Amino acid sequence: MGMNVGSGGDSDPDVMLDINTTPLIDVMLVLIIMLIITIPIQTHAVKLNMPVGTPPPPPVPPVVIQLDVDFDGTVLWNGEIVPDRPTLDLRFRNAATLEVQPEFHLRPNKLVKYKSVAGVMASAQSHGITKIGLVGAEQFLD
Helix, strand or coil: CCCEECCCCCCCCCEECCCCCHHHHHHHHHHHHHHHHHCCCCCCCCCCCCCCCCCCCCCCCCCEEEEEECCCCCEEECCEEECCHHHHHHHHHHHHCCCCCCEEEEEECCCCCHHHHHHHHHHHHHCCCCCEEECCHHHHCC
């Protein structure tokens, strides 16, 4: 605590009782800098053990089945019209029981309702089809 006494004279001396905050600020800045230095750096990285080398190519290229969903919801299996949902389910069931499951490339028409495409995908999933992908997404970039 600092005290400032006025000059002598006839008048009553003025006493100033203000705290000198400069050393307090200096000490706080030093403490903040020490805190920043001692805190470990937080890295937001996930440690992964990645395989080394290139995997061998598959012995046999997979069979690809092209599924097209037309604008009115008609499903085409490799260009052949599937008449109804039970026939599509039967084909999915037969494809799921194969030793090497084929890849399904689902290509919906730009004008088809989502309900039709979701129904085909749900049927494939319910029968155990695991290799299905959407192709032709470039038509939706407009």
